[in-house]
Amino acid sequence: MSLDVDRVRADFPALQQGVAFFDGPGGTQVPRQVAEAVAATMTAGLSNRGTVTAAQRRADAVTLGARAAVADLLGCDPAGVVFARSATQATYDVSRALAKQWGPGDEVVVTRLDHDSNIRPWVQAAERVGATVRWVGFDPSTGELGVDDVRAALSERTRLVAVTGASNVLGTRPDVPAIAAAVHAAGALLYVDGVHLTPHAPVDVAALGADFYACSPYKLFGPHHGLVVAAPQLWDGLHPDKLVPSSDAVPERFELGTLPYELLAGTTAAIDHLAGLAPGDAPRDDRRARLLASMRAVEEHEARLLDRLLTGLRGIEAVTLHGDPAQRTPTVFFSVAGHPGHEVQAHLAALGVNAPASHFYAIEASRWLGLGDDGAVRAGLAPYTSDEDVDRLLAGVAALAG
Structure with missing residues (x-):
């Protein structure tokens, strides 16, 4: 069973602000049920x-x-x-x-x-x-x-x-x-x-x-x-x-x-709430089965959007993607040539796109990658992320990169 993103998004009051939230790795938005x-x-x-x-x-x-x-x-x-x-x-x-x-x-x-x-x-x-x-x-x-x-x-x-x-x-x-x-x-x-x-x-x-x-x-x-x-x-x-x-x-x-x-x-x-995202035919009283079905649908949805995001970022010459693991969550760590991470974050925020820049407490990883203590920009997808959200992020990065 696939994820009905419009139905998912309807449960999140914060999304009514019109902001595209890519900061889920630091904490997702909260559905009204919670x-x-x-x-x-x-x-x-x-x-x-x-x-x-x-x-x-x-x-x-x-x-x-x-x-x-x-x-x-x-x-x-x-x-x-x-x-x-x-x-x-x-x-x-x-x-x-x-x-x-x-x-x-x-x-x-x-x-x-x-x-x-x-x-x-x-x-x-x-x-x-x-x-x-x-x-x-x-x-x-x-x-x-x-x-x-x-x-x-x-x-x-x-x-x-x-x-x-x-x-x-x-x-x-x-x-x-x-x-x-x-x-x-x-x-x-x-x-x-x-x-x-x-x-x-x-x-x-x-x-x-x-x-x-x-x-x-x-x-x-x-x-x-x-x-x-x-x-x-x-x-x-x-x-x-x-x-x-x-x-x-x-x-x-x-x-x-x-x-x-x-x-x-x-x-x-x-x-x-997670168990109800896309439970398929799992019995109502079997929450574990409903969770497994829903999370498989989440994986499918996020993998498709991740491919869209990676393809778009790779098409922007000024963008450097850090790491390219074969098995990954829908998380992208990137830099834009000539623009410090905090500048990229501020530019995107002005467009209603929340994609923060930092080492995000993975300080050893940031240093190992040669990024020092400054880190880079992180874009993380969530079940409520839409195609339009991804396109807004890509358009913002492309405009900054020139």
């Missing part, structure tokens, strides 16, 4: 989770409902879903808990393709306990991260490998299952940053081979917070610093303080 769910939860009467009052039961139902929704989205166990303020915070929390089991001689592997939130927490945790950090580069001409390059960094002392499911600037989708096989053969754990992958493809955490998988609901139509999932038995072996009276149960032991119930309700609404 805003309504957040508002309804905040005004219905809430308290801390419990079973005595209606407000307590409501908070509990919202929490369990969000865990179930995330489990359907990622193909994981709802009992292994941990919510956090952001994916960055979640990764820091996990890194600190894991590092309690590391020491001098142990090794951690990170890649230069990753967002800094899947690099710095591991580097800093390793440094605190005297462990060694091994770096893996990528091919700057293609943006590809080689499985053999990751394998070459492994040893019997490797404790964890951190890798992205998709680069947030180049769109590169590494062969995560093959990397996972190599990592597990070395006896190590794999932490996958799925923040940029999850909005663009069906995800099955077990099939990927990820021991931990992090993502952010606000990159897929939801509210601003983050989460990380793992098997409950893996969580059970980790002991984070926490308050004495707080629960020691999994996953609650990793969720410090009171959860933002309204954001969890918004996350469930966002996942339900």
